[in-house]
Amino acid sequence: MGKKSQQEEILKTLGDFTSKENWDKFFTIRGSDDSFEWYAEWPQLREPLLSHLTLSQSPPLPPQILVPGCGNSRLSEHLYDAGFTDITNIDFSKVVISDMLRRNVRSRPGMLWRVMDMTNVQFVDETFDVVLDKGGLDALMEPELGPKLGSQYLSEVKRVLKSGGKFICLTLAESHVLGLLFPELRYGWKMSVHVIPQKRTDKPNLHTFLVIAEKQKSRVLLQISSAINQSSLDCLGNQVDRSREAYLFFQARGLHEALESENRIRMEYSSGSDILYSLKDLQLGAEGNMAELSSGRRVQLTLGQQGASRFSYKAILLDAQQQSGPFSYDCGVFLVPKARAHEWLFSSEEGQWLVVESSKSARLIMVLLDTSHTNASMDEIQKDLSPLVKPLAPGREGTEAQIPYSDKWTTQSLDQLLEYPIASKPAVVDARFMAASDGIKQRKIVHQVTSPLTGSIIVDDVIYEKVGDDLSYPLPSNDLIFRRLTFQRMEGLVQSEALLTLGTSQKVLGDTEQKKAHSSSKAKKRGNLKRNDPKVSVSDGIDYLSEYLKVDHNYLASSYHTGIVAGFMLISSCLENASSTGEMVRAVVIGLGAGLLPMFLRACLPILCIEVVELDPVVLDLAKGYFGFREDKQLKVHITDGIQFVIGVANSKVDDGVFVNHGNEKAICNMDPTSSNGSCTVSDAGLKETNKIDILIVDVDSSDASSGLTCPASDFVEESFLCAVKNSLSEKGLFVINLVSRSSAIREMVVSRMKVAFTNLFHLQLEEDVNEVLFVVNTNVPIKNDCFHEASSQLEKLLKLEHPERIQSIIEATKKVKSL
Numbered sequence: 001m002g003k004k005s006q007q008e009e010i011l012k013t014l015g016d017f018t019s020k021e022n023w024d025k026f027f028t029i030r031g032s033d034d035s036f037e038w039y040a041e042w043p044q045l046r047e048p049l050l051s052h053l054t055l056s057q058s059p060p061l062p063p064q065i066l067v068p069g070c071g072n073s074r075l076s077e078h079l080y081d082a083g084f085t086d087i088t089n090i091d092f093s094k095v096v097i098s099d100m101l102r103r104n105v106r107s108r109p110g111m112l113w114r115v116m117d118m119t120n121v122q123f124v125d126e127t128f129d130v131v132l133d134k135g136g137l138d139a140l141m142e143p144e145l146g147p148k149l150g151s152q153y154l155s156e157v158k159r160v161l162k163s164g165g166k167f168i169c170l171t172l173a174e175s176h177v178l179g180l181l182f183p184e185l186r187y188g189w190k191m192s193v194h195v196i197p198q199k200r201t202d203k204p205n206l207h208t209f210l211v212i213a214e215k216q217k218s219r220v221l222l223q224i225s226s227a228i229n230q231s232s233l234d235c236l237g238n239q240v241d242r243s244r245e246a247y248l249f250f251q252a253r254g255l256h257e258a259l260e261s262e263n264r265i266r267m268e269y270s271s272g273s274d275i276l277y278s279l280k281d282l283q284l285g286a287e288g289n290m291a292e293l294s295s296g297r298r299v300q301l302t303l304g305q306q307g308a309s310r311f312s313y314k315a316i317l318l319d320a321q322q323q324s325g326p327f328s329y330d331c332g333v334f335l336v337p338k339a340r341a342h343e344w345l346f347s348s349e350e351g352q353w354l355v356v357e358s359s360k361s362a363r364l365i366m367v368l369l370d371t372s373h374t375n376a377s378m379d380e381i382q383k384d385l386s387p388l389v390k391p392l393a394p395g396r397e398g399t400e401a402q403i404p405y406s407d408k409w410t411t412q413s414l415d416q417l418l419e420y421p422i423a424s425k426p427a428v429v430d431a432r433f434m435a436a437s438d439g440i441k442q443r444k445i446v447h448q449v450t451s452p453l454t455g456s457i458i459v460d461d462v463i464y465e466k467v468g469d470d471l472s473y474p475l476p477s478n479d480l481i482f483r484r485l486t487f488q489r490m491e492g493l494v495q496s497e498a499l500l501t502l503g504t505s506q507k508v509l510g511d512t513e514q515k516k517a518h519s520s521s522k523a524k525k526r527g528n529l530k531r532n533d534p535k536v537s538v539s540d541g542i543d544y545l546s547e548y549l550k551v552d553h554n555y556l557a558s559s560y561h562t563g564i565v566a567g568f569m570l571i572s573s574c575l576e577n578a579s580s581t582g583e584m585v586r587a588v589v590i591g592l593g594a595g596l597l598p599m600f601l602r603a604c605l606p607i608l609c610i611e612v613v614e615l616d617p618v619v620l621d622l623a624k625g626y627f628g629f630r631e632d633k634q635l636k637v638h639i640t641d642g643i644q645f646v647i648g649v650a651n652s653k654v655d656d657g658v659f660v661n662h663g664n665e666k667a668i669c670n671m672d673p674t675s676s677n678g679s680c681t682v683s684d685a686g687l688k689e690t691n692k693i694d695i696l697i698v699d700v701d702s703s704d705a706s707s708g709l710t711c712p713a714s715d716f717v718e719e720s721f722l723c724a725v726k727n728s729l730s731e732k733g734l735f736v737i738n739l740v741s742r743s744s745a746i747r748e749m750v751v752s753r754m755k756v757a758f759t760n761l762f763h764l765q766l767e768e769d770v771n772e773v774l775f776v777v778n779t780n781v782p783i784k785n786d787c788f789h790e791a792s793s794q795l796e797k798l799l800k801l802e803h804p805e806r807i808q809s810i811i812e813a814t815k816k817v818k819s820l
Contacts, residue, residue: 023071023091023092023093023095023096037073037074037075038071038073038134038135039134039135039170039172039196039208040170040196040198040208042074042075042078044196044197044198044208045075045170045196046078046082048194048196048210049079049132049168049210050082052166052168052210052212053065053079053084053130053166053168062083062084062085062086063084063086063128063129063130064086064088064127064128064129064130065079065084065086065087065088065128065129065130065131065132066087066088066090066121066123066127066128066130066131066132066160067087067088067089067090067132067133067134068090068091068118068121068131068133068136068153068157069090069091069118069133069134069135069136069139070089070090070091070096070100070113071091071093071096072096072099072100073134075132075134076089076111077104077108077111079132080104080108080110080111081108085108085110085111086110087110087111087112088111088112088114088128089111089112089113089114090113090114090115090116090118090121091115091116091118092115092116092117092118093115094115097113097114097115100113101113118136118140118153118156119140119149119152119153119156120152120156121156121160123160124160125159125160126159126160126161126162126163126165127160127162128160128161128162128165129161129162129164129165129166130165130166130167130168131157131160131161131165131166131167131168132168133157133167133168133169133170133171134170135170135171135172136153137150137153137154137169137171137177137181138171138172138174138177140153141174141176141177141180143176147176147179147180150177150180151180151184154180154181154184154185158184158185158215161215162215163215163216163217164214164215164216164217165214165215166212166213166214166215167185167211167212167213167214167215168210168211168212169181169210169211169212169213170196170208170209170210171208171209171211172206172207172208172209172251173193173207173209173211173251173254173255173258174251174254175254175258178255178258178262179258181211182224182258182262183262183280183281183284184284185213186221186262186265186266186281186284186286187219187221187281187284187285187286188215188216188217188218188219188220188285189213189214189215189216189222190213190214190216190222191211191212191213191214191222191224191225192211192212192224192225192226193209193210193211193212193224193225193226193228193255193259194209194210194211194212194226194227195207195208195209195210195227195228195252196208196209196210206251207251207252209255219285219286219288221266221269221270222266223263223266223267224259224262224263224266226259228252228255228256228259269286275300276300276301276302276314277299277300277301277302278301278302279301279302279303279388279391279392281301282299282301282317282392283391286299287299290391290392290394291394291395292394293319293320293362293363293394294319295319295320295321295322296319296321296322297317297318297319298316298317298318298319298349298352299316299317299318300314300315300316300317301314301315301316301317302314302315303315303367303385303388303389304384304385304388309384309385309387309388310376310380310384311372311373311376311381311384312372313367313368313369313385313388314367314368314370315365315366315367315368315389316352316365316366316368317363317364317365317366317392318352318353318356318363318364318365318366319362319363320356320357320361320362320363320364321353321356321357324356324357325362327360327361327362328360328361329359329360329361329362330361330362330363330393330394330395331361331362331363331364331365331389331392331393331394332359332361332363332364332365333364333365333367333385333389334355334359334364334365334366334367335367335369335378335381336366336367336368336369337369338368338369338370338373338374341368341369341370342706343706344706344707344708344709344710344741344743346366346368347706348708348743350708350743350744350745351708351743352366362394363392363393363394365389365392367385369381440462440463440464441462441463441464442462442463443460443461443462443463444460444461444462445458445459445460446459446460446461446483446626447459447622447625447626449618449622451616451618451619452618453615453616453618454487454489454616454618454619455487455488455489456487456488456489457485457486457487457488457618457619457622458484458485458486458488459483459484459485459486459622459626460483460484460486461481461482461483461484461500461549462481462482462484463480463481463482464480464482480499481499481500481549482497482498482499482500482557483497483498483500483549483551483594483626483627484496484497484498485497485593485594485622485623485626485627487701489703495593495594495701496558496593496594496595496596496627497557497558497594497596498551498552498555498557498594498596498627499551499552499555499557500549500550500551500552501549501550501551501552502548502549502550550628551596551599551627551628553596553599553600553603553628554600554603554604554801554802554803554806555600555803555806556596556597556600556809557596558596559766559771560738560766560771560773561596561597561600562809562810562813563764563766563771563773563813563816564597564697564699564736564738564773565600565601565604565799565810565813566764566795566810566811566813566814566816566817567734567736567762567764567773567775567817568605568695568734568795569788569791569792569794569795569814569817570734570762570775570777570783570791570817571694571695571732571733571734571777572791572792572794572795572798573791573794574694574732575605575607575794575795575798576794576797576798578607579607579798583607584607584608584609584634585605585607585608585609585694585695586609586611586692586693586694586695586730587601587608587609587610587611587693587694587695587696587697588610588611588612588613588645588646588693588695588696588697589601589610589611589612589613589697589699590612590613590642590645590646590696590697590698590699590700590716591612591613591614591642591698591699591700591701591712592612592613592614592619592620592623592629592637593619593623593699594622594623594626594627594629595612595623595624595627595629596627597697597699598610598612598629598635599628599629599630599635602632602634602635603800603801603802604799604800604801605798605799605800606634606800607798608634608695609634610634610635610636611636611637611638612635612636612637612638613637613638613640613641613642613645614637614638614639615639615640615641615642616639617639620637620639642698642700642716643715643716643721643724646693646696646721646724646725646728647721647724647728649691649692649693649728650723650724650725650726650727650728651727652691692728692729692730692733693728693729693730693733694729694730694733694734695733695734695736696725696728696729696733696734696735696736697736697738698712698716698735698736698737698738699711699712699738700712700713700716701713701740702714707746708741708743708746709740709741709743709746709750710740710741711738711739711740711741711771712737712738712739716737717737717749717750717753717754718753719753719756719757722753722754722756722757722758723757725757725776726757726758726778729778730778731778731779732777732778732779733777733778734775734776734777734778735758735775735776735777735778736773736774736775736776737750737754737773737774738771738773739771739772739773739774740771740772747772750774751763751774751820754774754776755820757776758776758777758778759779759780759781759782760776760777760779760781760782760783760819761774761775761776761819761820762774762775762776762777762783762817762818762819762820763775763817763818763820764813764816764817764818765816774820775817783819785818785819788814788815788817791814792811792814792815795810795811795814796810796811
């Protein structure tokens with residue numbers, strides 16, 4: 001077989017351009033003197049190359065040039081002869097490097113030749129001014145092999161180039177090559193594309209294109225400049241028509257379309273604020289150096305793709321504000337279940353920053369789960385996510401990001417997200433997985449029902465991992481049992497919470513619970529529990545104990561309820577006058593919940609005539625059946641709309657009253673305890689009736705989780721309702737709102753509206769919670785803070801509780817009431 005036949009044979013076997021063995025064989029056959037130019041030759045390359053090899057530096061110095069995958073091309077020799085003598089050539093074929101060294105050692109002694117893999121070059125960072133590639137990238141981008149080798153090679157190019165250096169790439173510009181090249185050099189590169197003039201020949205060749213990419217110090221996204229436009233395409237098309245080689249036209253048009261597409265992406269990325277980046281975009285520098293923290297950086301991205309992970313995820317990366325430190329963790333991953341992703345805390349930017357602050361993480365990656373993750377366990381999701389988030393953990397050079405796992409999830413408050421720390425290893429970036437949860441140790445669902453108005457409602461008994469230590473509790477155990485009422489429409493928000501205490505079976509919670517206790521075979525076997533039985537323990541199980549427990553109506557498990565009662569200090573002198581004269585005080589509570597606040601007020605302030613306004617009759621049934629709520633002549637429920645109820649009082653034609661000043665004779669609260677028809681009048685024979693409200697409490701949640709206002713519903717803070725409140729209150733009457741909003745803007749809006757409507761506005765901020773209680777005293781006479789100490793003492797004397805020591809938590813809360 002002749003040499004020419006051997007060359008044709010080896011060209012056929014070079015199907016795999018990434019095989020070192022194939023190239024060694026190819027270069028052995030060709031020999032050192034028989035150069036091979038795959039693309040355009042020197043006459044066509046000379047002018048465009050030399051014009052781009054001059055660097056914009058002062059003083060001008062000869063550029064240090066790297067030629068990867070040099071082969072046996074004469075390109076380096078021509079450049080050397082043109083005056084560019086600082087050239088380093090590399091190729092992974094030892095055969096060709098040996099041949100080229102022998103060919104040039106005497107005539108071009110300054111030129112270097114190294115056996116080296118272009119995807120793993122052995123040079124330090126920022127060594128070269130120019131990397132000149134003639135077909136090297138194309139050879140690595142075999143469609144069957146994918147972009148892995150090409151990506152590795154471009155990473156090395158970016159690493160060894162100096163700032164201001166140039167990557168000069170001669171390429172056929174096939175779509176799969178441009179699909180890697182353009183995104184890889186998207187951020188921090190100034191790019192241009194040129195057409196190399198073709199050598200006149202009877203045999204048509206593919207066009208060779210010249211891509212110039214200059215490494216910038218800035219990460220600014222720039223458009224790719226090119227002289228390839230529609231007119232040049234038309235010119236090429238005419239030439240093709242004459243030569244009947246249509247594939248040349250399609251090659252040029254493919255490049256033009258790729259350029260338009262990439263520039264469109266770059267324009268969108270430059271102008272848009274809600275860009276959804278890929279992990280690759282961020283690794284390429286779309287939002288700066290991800291290995292370094294950048295205070296206040298917020299980036300939306302997608303994680304995972306087919307073949308690389310089981311699931312894909314939408315995520316938000318947030319680098320904490322400077323004032324949020326000190327930090328417990330370098331990086332955290334916060335998983336948000338689908339049911340909670342729409343909540344303001346996780347869907348709004350302001351809410352997300354609050355999560356970051358509470359997490360004590362310098363960088364938080366918030367992952368929003370969706371329906372595709374429904375059937376996956378948290379362990380499966382963590383395992384799938386770990387390799388995806390690891391590249392996003394901030395770290396120093398030479399350290400490896402590690403994502404440790406927590407086998408315990410976060411507690412009921414965002415302020416306790418990191419209650420379960422994970423030890424970090426030296427020189428390892430510390431991160432952790434977190435999720436919105438409630439820190440429950442044991443849980444038993446007591447009842448579940450779906451209401452046409454409220455939706456799914458759950459009654460459950462729970463033992464928390466950690467509770468306060470300010471209780472006088474009869475169980476000989478540190479584990480306290482609470483009964484909760486939860487509206488599922490606001491998942492994660494417990495509407496009401498009660499402490500359970502031991503009692504006989506006759507005193508168990510409510511009608512429904514009593515029936516269950518009487519029919520329980522377990523109760524018959526074990527007998528009635530006694531309060532001081534030393535054998536009673538939570539270790540007996542929450543399922544067993546729940547049957548013998550009742551709600552303690554002398555204890556407020558919700559701190560904001562304690563805050564509401566503390567605000568009664570503002571009208572304590574009026575309450576004291578009513579107590580001394582035997583007059584009744586009309587109190588209206590909008591929002592029954594489990595009935596815990598009304599029952600507590602009924603027990604501790606006998607002077608109150610309490611009306612509860614509740615829209616949903618199912619809620620009333622639950623309060624009676626599972627929380628021991630009872631109506632009597634001083635506590636009644638109206639099943640009606642709370643706003644309309646207040647408007648009705650405000651529009652009443654009855655003469656205006658003054659707070660608990662219904663004449664000198666005793667007034668009584670006249671309600672029929674056998675019905676819930678809502679009739680409540682303060683009356684006395686021969687006296688003027690008054691329909692005014694002395695104490696109005698709004699304690700309702702919002703059904704719109706995306707509004708940013710958790711409590712109350714937005715209608716309760718509209719100007720029209722506040723005006724109705726003012727007109728419904730007696731002189732010196734008290735208006736109370738439980739406000740829950742993590743948005744400072746929404747909170748300020750509510751406060752601003754209330755200041756317009758009322759003169760005397762006060763608040764109590766609960767340190768351990770997001771609740772804020774707002775108080776209004778309906779008088780135009782300013783109320784000064786210096787009288788609060790005396791007022792607090794008056795309130796303390798008025799409160800009547802079975803456990804007097806529990807009054808102290810209310811009195812302590814009065815000290816936190818401040819004017820606004």
